[in-house]
Amino acid sequence: MEVWKKFWKPFPLWGERLHKPGSVIERYVVQKFLGVGSYGITYLAEDLSTHQKVVLKQLRKRRKTTGERPFQKEREILQKLSHPAVPALYAEINDGSHQYLVMEYKEGLTFEQLIFQFGKKYSEKDAFHYLTKILEVVQYIHDQNVVHRDLRIPNILLYNDSISIIDFGLSRLITDEEEESFHKWEPEKQRMRKISFQTDFYALGHFVLFLLYSSFDQKGKKEKSWEEELDISVESKNIIKKLFGMDGSYRSAEEILEDIQKNSEIGGE
Numbered sequence: 001m002e003v004w005k006k007f008w009k010p011f012p013l014w015g016e017r018l019h020k021p022g023s024v025i026e027r028y029v030v031q032k033f034l035g036v037g038s039y040g041i042t043y044l045a046e047d048l049s050t051h052q053k054v055v056l057k058q059l060r061k062r063r064k065t066t067g068e069r070p071f072q073k074e075r076e077i078l079q080k081l082s083h084p085a086v087p088a089l090y091a092e093i094n095d096g097s098h099q100y101l102v103m104e105y106k107e108g109l110t111f112e113q114l115i116f117q118f119g120k121k122y123s124e125k126d127a128f129h130y131l132t133k134i135l136e137v138v139q140y141i142h143d144q145n146v147v148h149r150d151l152r153i154p155n156i157l158l159y160n161d162s163i164s165i166i167d168f169g170l171s172r173l174i175t176d177e178e179e180e181s182f183h184k185w186e187p188e189k190q191r192m193r194k195i196s197f198q199t200d201f202y203a204l205g206h207f208v209l210f211l212l213y214s215s216f217d218q219k220g221k222k223e224k225s226w227e228e229e230l231d232i233s234v235e236s237k238n239i240i241k242k243l244f245g246m247d248g249s250y251r252s253a254e255e256i257l258e259d260i261q262k263n264s265e266i267g268g269e
């Protein structure tokens, strides 16, 4: 790695000027900085004409070349999707110096915040309750021929008992071609990024494990596999294995929902 790149990495905002609260961008007034992602700087803003909260995602100047594709993909895919659990795309702005996507602000906390900041603990039944809710949205997304490719705990929000899925920067249409460098990637990266519906199921396998491990008390010192460590039903383990593609793989979200419904241990028939 070139030396400058090594030092650059921990300072993602280096060379970027942040908008201060109160700055106005067209009809939106910035309220606060929400975070910086791989291609964008994200703000919470207010739409001055509707007084609605919105999210402004600005393409980072430093990532203009590599960020352009995820920026355009997120735009294309959000435009295609229309679901209460997916942010609606309101507008695209190009003010000459920056490009922005304006999207619906989804209320709630991410599962990452719930587990790691608020210490929430989820039982087997809870984990599959939320998985079911997510799969109902994923079923819709897949029906539109979209693969999310980033279904991780920081990208799934919970508000009351409703979930929302955000961050479609890595999403692709099922008909899109794999990245040119795909065959050079490590097998794990290929599993997480392949343009196939199983990629989302694989991510959801990890999602369920995060929820289940939130209530896990490690007894011995020796680390074991999740199958040995987690005290959950065989049926649930089989669903997780199949999400990971360890014991056959699921072809659709519907198939997973059917297996969950059949599992009496987690409230099914």
Ligand SMILES: Nc1ncnc2c1ncn2[C@@H]1O[C@H](COP(=O)(O)OP(=O)(O)OP(=O)(O)O)[C@@H](O)[C@H]1O
Pocket: 034, 035, 036, 037, 038, 039, 040, 041, 042, 055, 057, 087, 103, 104, 105, 106, 107, 110, 154, 166, 167, 169
């Ligand atoms: N539509 C939205 N509604 C509510 N919060 C959002 C929305 N979009 C993004 N956020 C929040 O804004 C922050 C930054 O999000 P963003 O997607 O830009 O980057 P990231 O998810 O942190 O990183 P990366 O894009 O590299 O995965 C996150 O905390 C995320 O929860």
